[in-house]
Amino acid sequence: MHKTANVSALGYAAFALTLWLGSMGPAGWFDQPGIALTPLLFAQPGNVLLPLIAAVLGGCALAIAGIAQTLRGYTLDAVLFITFAAYWWVAALSQHALAFTYAATPGFLGWYYIVWAFLAFCLWLAACRDGVARMLFTLGVWLALLMFALAQWTHAGALTVLGGYLGLVTAIIGIYIAAAEIVNEIHGHTVLPLGSMGDGSGPP
Numbered sequence: 226m227h228k229t230a231n232v233s234a235l236g237y238a239a240f241a242l243t244l245w246l247g248s249m250g251p252a253g254w255f256d257q258p259g260i261a262l263t264p265l266l267f268a269q270p271g272n273v274l275l276p277l278i279a280a281v282l283g284g285c286a287l288a289i290a291g292i293a294q295t296l297r298g299y300t301l302d303a304v305l306f307i308t309f310a311a312y313w314w315v316a317a318l319s320q321h322a323l324a325f326t327y328a329a330t331p332g333f334l335g336w337y338y339i340v341w342a343f344l345a346f347c348l349w350l351a352a353c354r355d356g357v358a359r360m361l362f363t364l365g366v367w368l369a370l371l372m373f374a375l376a377q378w379t380h381a382g383a384l385t386v387l388g389g390y391l392g393l394v395t396a397i398i399g400i401y402i403a404a405a406e407i408v409n410e411i412h413g414h415t416v417l418p419l420g421s422m423g424d425g426s427g428p429p
Contacts (some may be wrong), residue, residue: 229297234406236290236306237362243283243313244392248369252389257355276320283313301351301359308344309366331377333427338374342367357420358402365395 249255291306345367352359372388375381405417 230293231406231410232246232290232293232297233299233302234403236287236294236302237406238403239286239290239400240306240309241396242286242401243278244366245396246278248389248392248396249256250389251373251385252393253386254389276317279320280317284310284317287313296393301355305348305363307373308404312341320381331380335374338370342370342374345370358398358405359419362395362398362402365391365398369395388405 245325253277288310290308291303294306295300345363349360349363349367352363369388372384372391376384376388401417402419405419408416409419
């Protein structure tokens with residue numbers, strides 16, 4: 226019987242790495258003179274490497290994982306990966322566009338982030354039946370986006386820093402999920418628990 230690979234690990238690894246590298250700046254780990262947030266989760270204008278990471282890891286790798294999870298019939302991962310692959314592509318392209326035009330206004334960016342936060346909130350509701358690890362990951366994405374929306378509307382720098390740290394914590398959870406998927410499959414039993422609950426038991 227042909228066995229298909231579990232690409233959930235690829236998706237969470239790509240998401241988590243992109244999230245971690247993009248969250249360090251807003252968390253205040255590096256100086257960002259004249260930073261103006263764009264439609265990118267934790268963007269750093271002028272950083273050439275970050276848009277490339279967003280496109281290759283967050284855009285391409287995450288999209289591949291999402292398509293594979295669609296074929297495997299795992300809806301939560303498929304929607305999470307494909308929608309946020311599009312998010313990262315918009316992020317990368319918006320960084321390129323900043324060289325030729327003005328950045329979006331804080332009011333628009335607030336709504337941009339809140340719409341994505343609402344999507345993440347809906348995915349979090351679904352993940353509540355699919356294990357503690359996925360629930361915490363989607364919760365972190367939701368709260369980080371919410372903080373960035375509020376930061377745009379209130380101009381409160383502390384909310385930007387909080388969003389950055391939420392992104393870093395969420396990235397750690399994503400790396401754990403990726404590691405657990407690989408280790409558990411190789412060993413043939415649960416070594417790193419994902420906290421299965423209810424009817425959800427992870428990817429089929």
